[in-house]
Amino acid sequence: MDLTAPFYQAGVLGPRSGLVVAMLIGAAFGFFLERAGLGNGRKLASQFYLNDLTVFKVMFSAILTALLGLFWLGQAGVLDVSLILLSPTYLVPQVIGGLLFGAGFVIGGYCPGTSCVAAATGKLDALVVFAGMMAGILLYGEIYPAIRPFAESTSMGRISFPALLSVRPGIVVGIVTLLALGGFALAGRIEKSRGNRLVQPE
Amino acid sequence: MTTAAITEVDQATTRIAVQQRRAPAPYMNPYLAGVGLGLVLLTAFITMGHGLGASGGVVSIVGAGVQTVAPGHAANSEFFRPYLGTTPGGTLGTWLVLELAGIFIGGFVSALLAGRLKRGITGRQIGASPRLLTAVAGGAVMGFATRLARGCTSGQGLTGGALLNVGSWAFMLALFAGAYLVAGLVRRQWT
Numbered sequence: 001m002d003l004t005a006p007f008y009q010a011g012v013l014g015p016r017s018g019l020v021v022a023m024l025i026g027a028a029f030g031f032f033l034e035r036a037g038l039g040n041g042r043k044l045a046s047q048f049y050l051n052d053l054t055v056f057k058v059m060f061s062a063i064l065t066a067l068l069g070l071f072w073l074g075q076a077g078v079l080d081v082s083l084i085l086l087s088p089t090y091l092v093p094q095v096i097g098g099l100l101f102g103a104g105f106v107i108g109g110y111c112p113g114t115s116c117v118a119a120a121t122g123k124l125d126a127l128v129v130f131a132g133m134m135a136g137i138l139l140y141g142e143i144y145p146a147i148r149p150f151a152e153s154t155s156m157g158r159i160s161f162p163a164l165l166s167v168r169p170g171i172v173v174g175i176v177t178l179l180a181l182g183g184f185a186l187a188g189r190i191e192k193s194r195g196n197r198l199v200q201p202e
Numbered sequence: 203m204t205t206a207a208i209t210e211v212d213q214a215t216t217r218i219a220v221q222q223r224r225a226p227a228p229y230m231n232p233y234l235a236g237v238g239l240g241l242v243l244l245t246a247f248i249t250m251g252h253g254l255g256a257s258g259g260v261v262s263i264v265g266a267g268v269q270t271v272a273p274g275h276a277a278n279s280e281f282f283r284p285y286l287g288t289t290p291g292g293t294l295g296t297w298l299v300l301e302l303a304g305i306f307i308g309g310f311v312s313a314l315l316a317g318r319l320k321r322g323i324t325g326r327q328i329g330a331s332p333r334l335l336t337a338v339a340g341g342a343v344m345g346f347a348t349r350l351a352r353g354c355t356s357g358q359g360l361t362g363g364a365l366l367n368v369g370s371w372a373f374m375l376a377l378f379a380g381a382y383l384v385a386g387l388v389r390r391q392w393t
Binding site for chain 1: 226227228229230232233235236237238239240241242243244245246247248249250251252253254256257260261263264265267268279280281282293296297298300301302303304305306307308309310311312313316318319320321322323324325326333334336337338339340341342343344345346347348349350351352353354355356357358359360362363364365366367368369370371372373374375376377378379380381382383384385387388389391392393
């Protein structure tokens with residue numbers, strides 16, 4: 001069977017229609033984030049007090065869905081997974097970035113995407129998080145020459161776990177699936193042990 | 203427009219207005235919403251050959267702002283130059299900005315249909331001004347961090363997570379660690 005996807009790389013979609021797709025995909029993304037309650041800062045933050053693990057559940061069921069979809073479409077020969085853009089790994093800067101990001105997330109109450117959703121639903125604090133985020137990016141851009149040597153350290157190139165471990169992708173997919181399912185079961189137990197204090201719409 | 207069509211629009215508007223007065227609808231089952239999000243991400247992979255992003259679009263917006271205010275400075279900026287106008291990196295940049303606009307629209311529509319549009323400040327039990335201070339501080343730290351990490355919960359977390367990207371999983375683990383470490387400091391704001 002001929003590989004027909006990704007459509008953009010196959011020439012089925014041009015740059016202009018790609019931009020229409022951008023709006024549609026963004027809208028669907030924002031829709032499901034709001035549906036799940038991830039436009040609510042209290043619900044997002046509750047993940048980090050172990051009262052409401054919706055962030056974990058939504059994130060990992062989304063990852064699992066896309067992961068399994070990619071895997072099976074690749075196996076069926078309709079999607080050339082090797083053409084999908086993999087961003088390069090810079091291990092230490094990304095770990096430090098992750099630690100800072102997590103701290104900023106719980107202090108501010110939103111991550112970038114969810115700050116847009118919450119701002120769109122009328123939350124002033126989310127709009128302020130978005131403004132702060134712009135300031136943080138501006139600061140980074142201004143001091144970039146000084147920070148660049150660190151930012152580009154521990155470069156590992158474009159690398160996925162199957163390539164890093166030299167195992168077949170199916171093995172890693174299987175392990176991640178089992179870990180996610182175990183995580184879901186554990187998340188349910190933690191919420192129950194905390195008296196199901198799930199954050200409801202206000 | 204025919205009379206029938208006008209009546210139909212009228213009825214739809216009334217339905218939305220009635221819905222807004224009712225109590226807000228409960229949130230969707232998180233696993234169902236997660237599968238929905240995963241299918242959106244998969245659609246991005248299949249159509250565009252790349253995943254989702256949120257902070258990437260913000261970089262283009264900030265870059266455009268710098269270019270407007272100080273064009274010479276922007277053109278000389280090692281960091282912003284690739285994000286400006288006609289450079290090759292511009293295509294993905296434009297895509298991410300439009301996607302970001304879509305996130306706003308989709309979030310708004312979902313909340314409108316569920317009766318969850320409500321103006322306010324979340325976490326204001328510590329006082330409105332202190333809360334807006336934590337919002338701007340947290341946002342700034344997070345914005346800075348997205349550039350070190352080359353992405354956020356969307357571009358690294360969801361997208362890189364599904365691609366089994368090594369750096370993305372390292373970022374995600376560190377994100378949760380960082381948040382749990384700092385959560386105690388802002389407990390009063392959220393619980």
